[in-house]
Amino acid sequence: MEQKFTQEELEKRFQDKIDKDIRIEPNDWMPDAYRKTLVRQISQHAHSEIVGMLPEGNWITRAPNLRRKAVLLAKVQDEAGHGLYLYSAVETLGTDREETIDDLHTGKAKYSSIFNYPTVSWADMGAIGWLVDGAAIMNQVPLCRCSYGPYARAMVRVCKEESFHQRQGFEIMTTLANGTPEQKEMAQDALNRFWWPSLMMFGPNDDESPNSAQSMKWKVKRFSNDELRQMFVDATVPQAELIGLTVPDKDIKFNKETGHYDFGEINWDEFWDVVKGNGPCNEDRVNTRRAAKENGEWVREAATAYAEKRRLKVAG
């Protein structure tokens, strides 16, 4: 049936659907560039969930009490699930799951740079939940209305599950900020280290982000990087003030005219340096993932052999 349309007609029909907010589903016709953009974006998102387990996994055995430990475990388990939803969504675009995962292990695929920073104190669990999950939620809520059905549905599930992640982080920060001077200092130090990398999570400024316009036209993206970053700053600065912590930016100031907070210049050299692989933990993160796959190989082999054996038994 599709042969009766020219390429241009197909593209027009596709864009009409998008303009009418009709979702695109896996078997629908879509332009190659749309497919490619989604594969890149969703797989990066999946990798970020999976690599994102590592900085927090670092503190599971050292959580200060059983409640915090149970919460952190639940959060990290959620992230594994979110990675799975997203890998499944990528697969609907006709990719091979193992290849997608191997792209992470060979360094071909990227993931969110924030996870290339180390977690050196317990307070970092607070800062990550509050800031990193907070920034991720800012990004993910509009993705629930993304034009690609499987991605949007995965995001609905992720957002629902993630609503506790930010709260638990803020609770850790609040507890530390109200604790001893040393504990408050820990919280402030974590905020100091994670603030700027969190702002970088929204990506380059709009004028440096050449693919954004196309993604907006396709409704893969609903807000620009700078719009989302501003929403995050506006939401977060008063939260820091409320618990007596100081955002490490001397230029932060509420602008009565715009109704938004003005903030300082982001160090984009640092951002690009970490993206290129020179962050404090890039090598460690990828090596850990690669080792996890290699060390789990015998388990996957055994499961396959067991399944095969049972199949033969049933077949008699």
Next chain:
Amino acid sequence: MKNSDWPLWEVFIRSKQGLNHKHAGSLRAADAEMAIENARDVYTRRSEGISIWVVESNQVHASDPSDMDSLFEPSNTKVYRHPTFYEVPDGITHM
């Protein structure tokens, strides 16, 4: 051995007794038992369900999206399929 040798399974969840199973997502697993165990861990951590079905994805046959217009044409000419098409005298209740 490749993980992708494991089949893909579609997961259906019954959220509570009396409701139908609804598609929740997919996952890879070596066999049906593992698919159910994994589906339980991935899709029902917050009381989303009380029953799980898994079906190998390659067993699902789907209609062709390009046939959508002809298959699901709303049949607006066949208004008599709807109860509002019929005249009911005043005073008649329970119909």
